[in-house]
Amino acid sequence: MSLDDPLSRERAHLTSSRAALRAMREDVESLDIADVTANWVNAAVLQRQIDDRIKALADLSHTPLFFGRLDYLHAPGADRAEGAEGERFYIGRRHVHDAVGDPMVIDWRAPVSQPFYRASKKDPMDVGLRRRFGYTGGDLTAYEDERLSDPAEAEVVSALLQAEIERPRVGPMRDIVATIQPEQDEIVRSGLSGSVCVQGGPGTGKTAVGLHRVAYLLYAHRERLARTGTLVIGPNRSFLHYIEQVLPALGELEVKQATVDDLVGHVEVRGADAADAAVIKGDARMAEVLRRAVRSHITLPVEPVVVVRGSRRWRVPAYELEEIVRELMGRDMRYGAARDALPQRIAHAVLVQMERSGEAPDDRVQDSVARNAAVKAAVKVLWPAVDPAKLVLRLLSDAEFLAEHAEGV
Template sequence: MPIDDLDAERAHLDASRQDLARMRRRVESLDSSTAGNWVSAEILDATLAHRLEQLADDPEVPLFFGRIDRTASAGGESFHIGRRHISDSAGDPMVVDWRAPVSVPFYRASRTEPMGLTRRRRYGFSHGELTAFEDESLTDAGPAQEHSAILEAEIERPRVGPMRDIVATIQPEQDVLVRADLSQTIVVQGAPGTGKTAVGLHRAAYLLYAHRDQLTRRGVLIVGPNASFLRYIRDVLPALGEIEAKQATITELVAMHGTVRAEESAPVATLKGDVRMAEVLRRAVWSHVGEPEEALVVPRGSRRWRVPSYEAREALEGLRANDLRYAAGRALLPRALAHRVLVQMERSGDSPDDRVHDAVARAKPVKDYAAALWPDLKPGKVLFRLFTDAAWLAEVADGVLTEAEQEALLWEKVPRSAGAARWTLADLVLLDEIADLLDRTPSVAHIVADEAQDLSAMMLRALGRRSTTGSLTILGDLAQATTPWASSSWAEALAHLGKPDGHVEQLTRGFRVPADVIAYAARLLPHIAPDLEPPVAVRRTRGDLAFTTSSVTEAISAALERPGSVGLIVPDASLAAVRAELTEAGLAFAEIGVPADEETEFDAHLDVVPASLAKGLEFDHVVVSDPAAIVAGEPDRDTGLRRLYVCLTRAVTSLVVRHDGLPEELGGVPEQEDAKVSA
């Protein structure tokens, strides 16, 4: 590359950094002293603080990663593409945000569809210093560039710490999903290494950019499978200048109903997650609405007004016909009964107004009568009764659950009260369903749910009701489903979410997992997901795949000598033994799931990863210990094989399989030179 071009690009980088500093100083010079009142001052201070966070500059992070040169007919301009917009003192762009419409050709242009570009340039950086660039002509005749060395180097760059953004390496098919319309619910069925998690997070960042006011006002929610996973992805959105989105696990999402204090067998948890429970709970809630047997008598002054039971029944049925939430109907019933009284007053020659209507609705006889017909309910008490009153459960579950299923729901040891109940996660999800039957759950503008294949029907309903007026990005892989209650298809999951028209897109091009590694793991697909297309690795490097029957410490020794992160994935039941072995060998390590410091959970060179927490994580070098035990540690073999598929596909550079015998579904050790075997 011409040195003068490289020097010019470095000068542009320096100028951009100076302009970013100028933009930050400008914001720092502003304050809330001119605000009209304290409320405005608080809002302005918060806005300025947020803007300063967006303008933070990390000298280790490049301000731009690409450039596009447009044809004369398209304007002839050149634009540097980066993580945030930077302008000079005259307001002209030094760097344009990757989410801006002008940046789209950087990701999607090709020789066959140049989108008004003559050239695309990618930059190589080292610790924030621009070291190289690579040009791709989009107008020259001849074959297109097949590989980008800079792109491959960025994908394969050693990683230590939480997940990083892929904004510099987004592929065309990923960009289409990232920029899909806000109104569209999308399911991304992604094989390991296809970047589905990154696509979901970048989609959240894009939507926050394109629909700032709407999403800031109504909220964006990121839902992950566990707390470690959320800590792993925590830095992606801030790196893209977005700090608005909230993160939560399903457990945290339903935590307002109680704390998980117990576990239950997989069959019972699966039953509680079955969509049929929604109908049982609906019947349970509405069974509390009574039938008027006596007339309502309302004394007012010297008169006594009488509403016959059949009119009270008509008022009650009129409210039921409006498909109201239980609590809303209960609140309106006194007014509906008061209306019947006012009709009688008008027939007698009175002219009652709204004040009279309100007074009658608040009268004690009316309130007591309405409360008896339509009692106040609490979710905990409803579910407590359902699990302790066999006769009532049989009544509301008739024709929905079998007698054996009803018996499985009943508690053997009955707590003193609902307040003393030891709820499970499945119970909290049911409580959330009951709460929504009573009062409508507030909806956010957009939800990104990762590893969604592991959610039960009732969990999916919990997500769906939080997006009744919004949309969702659902991320997952049916081949990686490791819960007994997992969805069998995305069409089924979309129905439970209340978004049956959602679009399903399958990603099969793998950019992270090396070819030999993914090919070996794919041996399990015919047994766990025969209908899915197998993933295809597009990287030229095939990666290192090795097998050994040595000890754990010997198995990881080679990986520890290489740069990048090392993940030792072990059966959950073996954690104590592995800890002891590593400690005796004097090896420093961190354990995923029990961090001494949540901020540094993924900062160790060696991480010990329970197989149950491996999903969604990635490491440069992975050692999977005792695959047979990983399979045997699950409730059934199908789930165990899916768990093993997850564990085998966490590597970016190398995979060592330490075993005392491989599951037969893997077909033994591959017969190829790359698959090294050691005793």
């Protein structure tokens, strides 16, 4: 078949990319650690890193080296007014470069790869063409194009994408890197700070999205996460066995796995619940009992809060404090979030008084009032901090306390 045929050209690029990946692996295999260290400890660490790198550069015959292509209208980062010619990038599970360092396959986690998952006719993200590839085993057998910059071409559902999504799930979990949807990509690439909760019904890809997020964070924050390590926690060994090949297929070999039992196995078990007690503890209605028990710590005010600033005294009466507390309770916010909001609400009430008296306070003044000792003391009484472990212990050991908050549940 002539290379004038698009499929033949793509197969030729696949062959060249596999050869380049093999050369990258051979370069690592040829390293002689004796040339760089004489210390046996450093040598052992370096050898382990080299072994891991060799494993990460393995060419898995059942895993396509790349699954998509992006043809940009302009060079990424170039001034579009200059008419810079666009570039072409092949998107795959790992980065591959040729002998001079030019990329032949771009890691799916790289910023330049993001439009493969998010670009659309409404927002082409400077992509002229998006090409998806179909494989049979390790052989490239089909391709499908979307011309995102052509307004005359209707937006169509990718047959290759649909077929991959609907492929029967048998055996261990596979990665979904070629079929990540825009809303899933937002979760995968969200920032490192804070916690992310992935929710959905059975079979909607929650676990797969979570694992791809792990792979993305290891790519984007590798040095930081390397210092602390990464742990995937599963409910049991069968689950971990089911998902264990996903991260290695994406080139991540250092992630540890453990069950909850593994983490608490060092704690001495001094008793076991009877069957009926275990059923009650695991009942979904216990969530409402816990919510009531937590909120039982909230106290309505009986005294005003007096804030002293300089020569002025600002008084928030008890009835106004009660309105603030009841408003937060009515919003059904998380207990801790509402507790953090309470001093700001009290400070806002003080600022309103300041403005009425002719002053012009700003956000810095509000933050200062929220940190005032009188405000902090009021929050401690009205909305105290709750120790989760102590609360659960009291619920499970104090029959009257449990009955009080379980009534009618």
